[in-house]
Amino acid sequence: MALKKTDPSTYTTEFIASDVDKVRFYEDPMIDNIVTAILALGTETWSNRRRTLVLERLLQEKGVTQEMIESYMPSDEDKAEWQTERDRLVEMIMGPLMREGNLSPSAKRQHDE
16 A cells, blocks of 8 residues: 555654763763763754644644744743743753753752752
């Protein structure tokens, strides 16, 4: 059976589990943490950019204008939801930089205080 262009299996793959907490690129674990954070940021950025492109195309086709988007005022509920999502993103990107096992002894003491 031929796959249609609209079939998600033609442009997506199944999630591949990984163990990013144990990955090692360099001898210095802090450099590894920075690399992990940058990779997470790049992945999240492209994923969001691609999703935005799809949404913009669909909105354009349905008659939503750029002016409508630019003048949108978020509700308090929107703001709370977006803050939760922002916090998740910050933790995903910055979390590797604060891995307890990679802190120096003096940083661990400061962190515990």
